Amino acid sequence: MKYEVVMGLEVHVELATESKLFCSCSAKFGAEANENVCPACAGMPGMPAVTNKKAVELGIAAALVTNSEITRTMFFDKKNYFYPDLPTGYQITQLFAPICRNGWVEIETGEGKKKITLKQIHIEEDAGKLVHDNRTGTSLVDFNRASVPLVEIVSNPDFRTAEEVVTYLEKLRSLLSFAGVSDCKLQEGSMRCDVNISVREKGSDKLGTRTEIKNMNSMKAIAAAIEFESQRHIDALETGSEVLVQETRRWDDNIGETFSMREKENATDYRYFPNPEIMPIVISDEWISAVRESLPETAQDKYIRLTQKLGLSEYDSSIITGSKNLADIFDETMKYFNKPKEVVNWIIVELLAIAKGDNKGGDDVKIDCKKFAKLIELVDNNTINRGVGKKLLSLVWKEGIDPDVYVKENNLGMVSDTDMIGQVIKNILTMHSKSVDEYKSGNQKVFGFLMGQVMRELGGKADPQVIKKLLTDLLAGK
């Protein structure tokens, strides 16, 4: 390969706060259009900005997990431009004194470990959302997302392959979601990635023309967009078919190509200046230590705990720690039922299967952990069998039933009275005397048939091991 691809990333991550950055509207995703909007985040005058303390703390947490140097006196700036999704005509962001600089994130690549260095992380407010409406031929503005807090993580141009980019994003997602900074969902837009890309001849230290690609909302799309765009650069260099210009390009996932965004690119002057409404923020040693101490376990530490202390397999542990959500479900369920192997088994085998049926992955599974723990316990102590347990899980998932109550009300508990089971078996043997004869003359296969008959008679509510033993004994004439 004659060429080298050089990439830098700007990753936007929405902070996991209850309320917005400068007003007290809810920051939750998924509300009706313009439901989470107040006069301040609708751009109305007379509403001074008051900074959300939690957002700054999550910014400090982001700085800590990326090994960054925290700015001890930081402030906010205003960036001026007009766009309908920007209610005030300016975005409050950080240019002059961002929350931190010079961090790094280590990733595993095919060629070993690699450090990706970060230029800076800054806190800023998100813009609203524009929906392009074909019926009316207009654009529709929704300010729910306006002023939701974000951090933008700006890397140096350290990436050479799409694989490195994806690995880095996975690592960032793990670091930030486990630290409680963000839920980092690409599909919901709480994690967004812009890629700055240029191509040069290998060995050259001069960078080629740089383009920025936006609008990728999955890891697959990011990899595909990088593949497409780097090939476009290489073709242009090879054949001269096209002159590369420095510009922003939009990835179209359906077509599988990038397209030039002609808007607001020509020589925009954002007229940044320090925000005079917001007092400087001093981040003390004490504050940093307090945030550090409050940081939850990282994915890596959790993996070590699961494999070494709890004795779980590497495979199971990597699945659980691959998703902050699954890890939370595991920890929460363990509070109510402390058998790690059982809990992991139920999460990985049963819960994920049910979730998959509803088109959900590990990050979106939601379950009442107390009820989940209860049903695992009911199976574990033989109150119900595993088949009933699975049915109950789907009822907990869909209807939120209480397993304990449901088992009692529907009489699903296991029959443990061996005399009664013995009586049922005797009846079955009498009814199927032909099969009994076959068995006695050496046809072992009919054992399964008889077993099935007994199970059916008992409605699946007896322990198969118990039935098996009693049946074997009775057939042997004991």
Next chain:
Amino acid sequence: MIDIRDYEAMEKLSLSEAERNWVSSCAELLLKSFDELEKIEADVDPLITVLDILNIFREDVAVKKVSREEILSNAPEQYDGYIQVPKTLE
């Protein structure tokens, strides 16, 4: 006369000729007076906020202050719960 059209564009303004002449002549006067500032040696940090107070925060609690209707009722055009504007993308 200084050319102010780039600044008009930044401010999303298009001035009439009379306005442009007046603004431009005022701007010329002002800029000339601003040049006095460069004579002052100011080797200090900028002063942005005059209060000597730091770290003013709000706790992270979500509160709903006004209804959606109260926000939308001020919009010149609205549609289906959204504020309506001309198409921004081709």
Next chain:
Amino acid sequence: MNRVVLEDCIMQKGIPVTAGSKILENFISPLTATVVNKLLDHGNVIVQRAKMYEFGIPNFFTDDSDEIPEAIKVVKDGVADYSLCNDLFGKYRRNAAETGCCYIHPTYGTVSRFGLIPLVSSMDQIGVVCKSIPEGLKLLSQIAGNDLEDGAMFPEKFYDYAKNKQSISVGIPESIVNKADQETQSAIKEFAEKFNSVNVDLEYFDVYKQVMMILSCAEISNNISRYDGIKFGYRASGYKGIDDLYIKTRSEGLGVETKLAAIMGAMVLSKNQYTPYYEQATKIRRLIKESLRFDAYDIIVLPCCISEDPYENLSLFALPNLVGLPCASFSYKGQGIQLIANVKNENLISTAWEVCMA
């Protein structure tokens, strides 16, 4: 029960609030300003809203000192006991003093700006037009105090403006006072004789107006960018596309003084001029703050007029806004003068007023 008038930049829920502008016509305020709630809590009555010129931005080059803002007229004519407004460029201070009223500009960060249409955020401060300084401070004590809805305030919940000081020393910037007319000069001289007085050299006075102008225009251009015809207020008709909507709306909806401020703001913040203009002004702002010597005097006395040129006069009014100091203007011996004190020292101004009026 006081009768209070609100200038049209102070918001009242359900009521049109335009700050004197066309671009905010149709804007119905969704919330009520904190100062209004506090006034009502203390049993005051809002009798009227006063008209104002657009956003309170004056014409910096034309002398309009005989055009009295309605917020002052209503107090002068006895229609109201007080009115509230936001004097950034000195017009209210001068007009109040020249019509026999008083204007109290409180310490920056002591009166909530929640519900005040913002203009220059680092200087905006609601002030009181009144008949006497002690009376004005009584009203001020009702509206001052920390508000969690304003992120740039001192923490105190209440202020006691009644504290007294035995002897007040006044600083007289003689070189500036000498620029005023004879009558004003002798009034200030008479005033000074009632106190220990010292000559003060207000370093940087000659560039106060430039610093004030640069910072104000930058913040004005930013604060008015929210007026774009998208979410509220005026939207032009007959536009073609989104950019045209912005341009038509703002060009039709804003007055020429506001347009001048916006364009000057864009200029001083633009990439190539940020450092020589905006940043230099913020640095000189610090020098100005550090140049004051409130250990040598309690209050500074200034005239309300030294020139026919409003831009020249701007330097007279810039200091309280640039540094966040309390200030009051009133008529003494028929001449407009103003007193400036250190942060939260409104009571010294009041004491001086009582001494000189005795």
